[in-house]
Amino acid sequence: MKKRIAVLPGDGIGKEVTRGAVDVLKAIGERFGHQFYFSYGKIGGSAVDSFGTPLPDETVELCRESDAVLLGAVGGPKYDQLPVHLRPERGLLKIRKELGLYANLRPTLYYSSLAESSPLRKEIIEDVDMVMVRELTGGLYFGKPSERSTQNGQDVVVDTLFYQREEMTRVIKLAFDLARQRKGKVTSVDKANVLESSRMWREVAEEVSKAYPDVTLEHVLVDNAAMQLIKNPRKFDVVVTENMFGDILSDEASVLTGSLGMLPSASLSEKGPYLYEPIHGSAPDIEGQNVANPLASILSAAMMLRLSFGLEEEAKAVENAVNEVLNAGYRTKDISSFGKKQVSTTEMIEEVKATILDHETILNIMGAYA
Numbered sequence: 001m002k003k004r005i006a007v008l009p010g011d012g013i014g015k016e017v018t019r020g021a022v023d024v025l026k027a028i029g030e031r032f033g034h035q036f037y038f039s040y041g042k043i044g045g046s047a048v049d050s051f052g053t054p055l056p057d058e059t060v061e062l063c064r065e066s067d068a069v070l071l072g073a074v075g076g077p078k079y080d081q082l083p084v085h086l087r088p089e090r091g092l093l094k095i096r097k098e099l100g101l102y103a104n105l106r107p108t109l110y111y112s113s114l115a116e117s118s119p120l121r122k123e124i125i126e127d128v129d130m131v132m133v134r135e136l137t138g139g140l141y142f143g144k145p146s147e148r149s150t151q152n153g154q155d156v157v158v159d160t161l162f163y164q165r166e167e168m169t170r171v172i173k174l175a176f177d178l179a180r181q182r183k184g185k186v187t188s189v190d191k192a193n194v195l196e197s198s199r200m201w202r203e204v205a206e207e208v209s210k211a212y213p214d215v216t217l218e219h220v221l222v223d224n225a226a227m228q229l230i231k232n233p234r235k236f237d238v239v240v241t242e243n244m245f246g247d248i249l250s251d252e253a254s255v256l257t258g259s260l261g262m263l264p265s266a267s268l269s270e271k272g273p274y275l276y277e278p279i280h281g282s283a284p285d286i287e288g289q290n291v292a293n294p295l296a297s298i299l300s301a302a303m304m305l306r307l308s309f310g311l312e313e314e315a316k317a318v319e320n321a322v323n324e325v326l327n328a329g330y331r332t333k334d335i336s337s338f339g340k341k342q343v344s345t346t347e348m349i350e351e352v353k354a355t356i357l358d359h360e361t362i363l364n365i366m367g368a369y370a
Ligand SMILES: NC(=O)C1=CN([C@@H]2O[C@H](COP(=O)(O)OP(=O)(O)OC[C@H]3O[C@@H](n4cnc5c(N)ncnc54)[C@H](O)[C@@H]3O)[C@@H](O)[C@H]2O)C=CC1
Pocket: 013, 017, 072, 073, 074, 075, 076, 077, 089, 092, 260, 261, 262, 277, 278, 279, 280, 281, 282, 283, 284, 285, 286, 291, 292, 293, 294, 296, 334
């Protein structure tokens, strides 16, 4: 198979972890005989430095011409004082909008070998297997007006939460379709006791559910959901929610796996290309130290193999390699614990790659005797 992949490493540890996903995709290409062509583009602060904008037209073009997009992360203190339209995060929001990436899938999976890395007790997190479906191109992050002004001598500020009913319907439908392939339960998270947008969200969820009699729908208010995620996470299968709630709850959910550095994501659109990125940010506090966990980015590459290219066996090979490396005791600093082998970002990437390629050697040897 031949595929073109746009790679947008972005800023901070985005660059460090994206190298891992690219290396792993190359190893998969080598083992399974695929040709992946990588083209690099700028986004975020690095694009501001080179082009004076967080999302140059060239980058949008590159993504549109590609079969899939791999993104690192954007942002950093260097850019915090820039006017809003030049902030790195604007580049990320804009590429999501430009590519119509309305649904962001964030799976949270229990890794038995990482049980001791989570601050939560093993009995609570054991066997957690949920997917958060986050609406990605509407809500507060995109609402207009979003501005400051002065009224009667007072500084005032407004952000707008805007949704069209159809924007809610399409992402909620996707969540129901996903639940049908999984454990058959959708938890719709909102704040319908206060927000009109959430009352519409709840209505839409009820409407959509009529076409899915085999899927159970429950509504949970977002504050309660934040608590249940920590207290009783096994109750969740597919969680669907609007943009900002999903952003916040998915960082919280990452604690169930052991680290923010473990959670991958896939952003889906009507026509593609889809975009894959770890859920974490550019982590300026650990940038340049070669300690970032590359597994969220590597697991995002596995999602790309599965969802964009239909390469299930290859996706499993990546996920199995990650599991094997964790089972063998290799740990970046964020998931490290007593008695384990603490490794750097680059060493972790090498371990995953070697595990993928080792299997090729074993398969070749077996082939020779078949
Ligand atoms: N998708 C994106 O590009 C995102 C960008 N951001 C941006 O990133 C910058 C930093 O934001 P923060 O609030 O610090 O969030 P962050 O997600 O970058 O980091 C939060 C904490 O988790 C740690 N962490 C994150 N990823 C890790 C990894 N792979 N391995 C080990 N530790 C990891 C960091 O060291 C930090 O202590 C800001 O400019 C923010 O706007 C934040 C979230 C998402």
